[in-house]
Amino acid sequence: MAEAQEMPLFKLLAQQPAPQPVSPLPAAPPVEDVVPLHQRVPRPKAKDLPESTLNAGYTFERFIPGNVNQMVYAAARAVAENPAASYNPFFIYGGVGLGKTHLVQAIAHACTARGLRTVYVPAEAFTNDLVESIRSKTTAMFRERYRNVDVLLIDDIQFLKDKESTQEEFFHTFNVLHQFNKQIVIASDEHPSKLTHLEARLRSRFEGGLVMDVQLPELETRIAILQVWAQEAGIRLELSVAEYIAGRVQKHMREMEGVFKKMVIQAKTSRSILTVQQAADEIDGFHRPRYTLTLQQVIDVTARHHGITADDLTGPSRTSSINQARQIAMFLCRELTNTSLPQIGAAFGGRKHSTVLHACQKATQDIACDPLMAAVVIDIRSKLLSK
Numbered sequence: 596m597a598e599a600q601e602m603p604l605f606k607l608l609a610q611q612p613a614p615q616p617v618s619p620l621p622a623a624p625p626v627e628d629v630v631p632l633h634q635r636v637p638r639p640k641a642k643d644l645p646e647s648t649l650n651a652g653y654t655f656e657r658f659i660p661g662n663v664n665q666m667v668y669a670a671a672r673a674v675a676e677n678p679a680a681s682y683n684p685f686f687i688y689g690g691v692g693l694g695k696t697h698l699v700q701a702i703a704h705a706c707t708a709r710g711l712r713t714v715y716v717p718a719e720a721f722t723n724d725l726v727e728s729i730r731s732k733t734t735a736m737f738r739e740r741y742r743n744v745d746v747l748l749i750d751d752i753q754f755l756k757d758k759e760s761t762q763e764e765f766f767h768t769f770n771v772l773h774q775f776n777k778q779i780v781i782a783s784d785e786h787p788s789k790l791t792h793l794e795a796r797l798r799s800r801f802e803g804g805l806v807m808d809v810q811l812p813e814l815e816t817r818i819a820i821l822q823v824w825a826q827e828a829g830i831r832l833e834l835s836v837a838e839y840i841a842g843r844v845q846k847h848m849r850e851m852e853g854v855f856k857k858m859v860i861q862a863k864t865s866r867s868i869l870t871v872q873q874a875a876d877e878i879d880g881f882h883r884p885r886y887t888l889t890l891q892q893v894i895d896v897t898a899r900h901h902g903i904t905a906d907d908l909t910g911p912s913r914t915s916s917i918n919q920a921r922q923i924a925m926f927l928c929r930e931l932t933n934t935s936l937p938q939i940g941a942a943f944g945g946r947k948h949s950t951v952l953h954a955c956q957k958a959t960q961d962i963a964c965d966p967l968m969a970a971v972v973i974d975i976r977s978k979l980l981s982k
Contacts (some may be wrong), residue, residue: 648949661816691851
């Protein structure tokens with residue numbers, strides 16, 4: 596016992612068990628590697644810009660103003676060359692088929708070519724985009740898309756009738772763009788003062804800019820336009836035929852264009868020249884009442900002609916045969932019914948107005964170079980007009 600008490604301290608320490616190693620604590624991540632919580636939460640992906648599908652033929656070079664539309668044409672070119680400098684907003688109005696959309700899209704083409712952030716959209720599509728943003732809770736992204744542009748062009752503003760929320764949203768969008776000196780172009784079928792179904796504060800802002808109307812071109816200009824169309828289509832058009840067509844068309848250019856396109860299709864299919872009698876027959880057929888034709892009728896007749904169902908035509912299938920039939924149906928819907936591109940898109944399974952416009956343009960190109968497709972269109976059109 597005495598020896599144990601007198602044992603030196605270093606011997607006592609030597610007899611103690613060795614201490615177990617302690618695991619080191621994990622190193623703290625570098626400050627720069629710590630991602631804030633708000634950046635780790637996924638956010639809905641926003642589109643860069645709303646779709647602005649433009650008609651390739653609606654350019655300044657293809658617009659023949661004549662005397663009556665020389666002023667509005669010059670103003671449109673000034674807006675395109677120097678946006679927001681003088682005419683802001685620029686408001687174009689006029690009857691159906693006189694060239695409002697052509698001028699508005701010509702401005703859009705010119706501004707896009709200069710690298711400006713440009714959005715062209717029909718008012719109905721603007722409304723649909725707003726409704727979708729409300730449904731998906733992405734209104735902030737909607738506002739960012741439409742307000743972060745250099746040029747905003749709204750077509751058919753009269754379609755905002757009875758849409759109070761859309762008018763409210765457009766009013767604030769208008770104010771933001773105008774405040775930051777961004778160009779606004781608006782097209783309508785009536786003068787702003789007659790758009791009584793729109794809020795007074797919107798009408799007053801429209802009237803605060805340059806308001807100009809598009810009119811039906813005079814006879815000589817209509818003849819010149821027909822000759823340009825004939826040259827582009829690669830067909831011969833006698834002056835007497837052009838004078839007859841231009842003289843019979845008294846309402847709008849869309850009627851003249853529709854008559855001319857039908858004559859071109861028949862001439863290329865039958866390999867014949869255009870005659871006054873053919874023009875008379877086409878114009879008489881164009882003047883037949885069309886108010887009984889509906890989108891569903893066009894869809895049903897087109898589907899039966901191709902041996903498919905209406906559901907095939909409006910459904911998601913993208914096989915080549917159904918896709919061509921769908922393009923023909925959309926083309927005829929636009930030609931034979933008084934419905935807008937968004938309305939046609941809705942009838943075809945909720946497709947976008949830009950999809951309908953592309954289908955119509957593709958059908959027009961194919962009809963001009965494919966006699967078989969042209970014959971199909973003539974046959975379906977005849978069945979519809981005979982109803």
